[in-house]
Amino acid sequence: MESxxxxxxxxxxxxxxxxxxxxxxxxxxxxxxxxxxxxxxxSEVPVLLLAENGAxxxxxxxxxxxxxxxxxxxxxxxxxxxLELGRFEDAAAPEGLGGEGTVFLAELADLxxxxxxxxxxxxxxxxxxxxxxxxxxxxxxxxxxxxxxxxKAGKLREDLxxxxxxxxxxxxxxxxxxEDISMLVQHFLEKFGLDFQRxxxxxxxxxxxxxxxxxWPGNVQELENAAKAIVALGDETVAMDGLRAMLRRPxxxxxxxxxxxxxxxxxxxxxxxxELILRALTxxxxxxxxxxxxxxxxxxxxxYKLKQIGCSEYRAS
Numbered sequence: 001m002e003s004x005x006x007x008x009x010x011x012x013x014x015x016x017x018x019x020x021x022x023x024x025x026x027x028x029x030x031x032x033x034x035x036x037x038x039x040x041x042x043s044e045v046p047v048l049l050l051a052e053n054g055a056x057x058x059x060x061x062x063x064x065x066x067x068x069x070x071x072x073x074x075x076x077x078x079x080x081x082x083l084e085l086g087r088f089e090d091a092a093a094p095e096g097l098g099g100e101g102t103v104f105l106a107e108l109a110d111l112x113x114x115x116x117x118x119x120x121x122x123x124x125x126x127x128x129x130x131x132x133x134x135x136x137x138x139x140x141x142x143x144x145x146x147x148x149x150x151x152k153a154g155k156l157r158e159d160l161x162x163x164x165x166x167x168x169x170x171x172x173x174x175x176x177x178x179e180d181i182s183m184l185v186q187h188f189l190e191k192f193g194l195d196f197q198r199x200x201x202x203x204x205x206x207x208x209x210x211x212x213x214x215x216w217p218g219n220v221q222e223l224e225n226a227a228k229a230i231v232a233l234g235d236e237t238v239a240m241d242g243l244r245a246m247l248r249r250p251x252x253x254x255x256x257x258x259x260x261x262x263x264x265x266x267x268x269x270x271x272x273x274x275e276l277i278l279r280a281l282t283x284x285x286x287x288x289x290x291x292x293x294x295x296x297x298x299x300x301x302x303x304y305k306l307k308q309i310g311c312s313e314y315r316a317s
Contacts, residue, residue, distance in 0.1 A: 021059035022066075023187045027177035033060070036169055041067035046164045048108075049142040051171035054221030057142035058104060060171060065102035070138055074101035081110040097122050102138040108164065109145040109156060120160045139164060174216040174223065181212050184220060188227035196231055203230070207240055229272050239272070277305055 024034060040047050041064045049057045058077055065075045083105075097103055097119075105111070111119065123139070141164045150156035174181065185203065193200040216222055230239040277295065284290040292302040 022056070022063035023059075023180070023184055025177055025180040026183060027172075027179040029172040029177050030180060033169065033171060036167070037064050038067060040064060040167050040169070042069075044138060045166035047140045048147070048165040048168045049140065049171060050147070050168060051142070051144065052173045052219055053144045054219035055171045055173055056220045057144075057171065058106060059220075060169075061102070061104040061140040061142065064140060065104075065138070068102070068138065070101055074099070074137075075104070076101065076137070077104045077106060079106050079110075080108055080115070083111065083115055097136045097139065099137055102140060105139070105141045105164075107145075108141045108143045109147060109150050111156075113157075116157045116160050120157060120163060123163055141165075174219045178212055181223065182208060184223055185211060185227055188224045189231060192228050192231035198231055198234055201230060201234075201236055203236060207236060210240075232276060233272050273305070277302070 025031065037060065047061075047064060049060055051057050061077070062075055065071060105119075122136070147156055147161055147165070151158045151161050174184075185208070189200050189203075192198075211223070211226070218225075230236050233239045277291070280291040280294045281288070284294065288302055288306070289299055292299045295302065297305075
């Protein structure tokens, strides 16, 4: 999910999380997905996860890893858009595909042509007679794009596509699994309650109904952002008023179209961020270094945010 306090970059290696990312579903579509997950977790076959952005590809990959015999080993996630070519030049290198555990390649279609060639070579060299990659981590790939179309367009190597798609698992978008929304909301409220050390709020029926009726173009990630805003502000009414108002105004976009919750969530997040920063600054009497410590961000990041909200002229007391 997006951080509300950039700049900075996320680590591409992760050995685990404090709070489980995968939430079992109640919907028939997710029950079917979970059944396949249990089956593929017991094998070493490469898995390809296809889903819209924000639908939970990485969380699913991590859950497959946790259910497998490699579950206690390292889980590593790489973004193909920024992946270094050297990661695949030596198949046995532990910083690439080498070693134990599982490697998840996010958005495979973004892998450069040279990196595709190196990845294919690494997989080929590490393949044994019985079809199992020896000395390599378990490989799971994800994509929001139609990879068959990418192959036809010459953007993705056909031989690589067949190599990584031993099992192809399609994850349903959130709008097709509405039965899971209330469970997901509760999960995220508890997660951010733990993060922010705040009491987990009980949402009103109106808010839950709004969540269940919305189409969620940003999928689970968008829902997570909305839950985070509610917990961070500590007041459901304050967090949701802006969202409700923007959703219900027919002229909110200025062209007669309704504004999506994704747009409204971003606007609410910006307001939430500004309020949290100003609260911390007020509490520390505008001592920016202490405020940065309270917000758990770097001093440089706070200065960046102060410039964004037009308060950069204030000095620490």
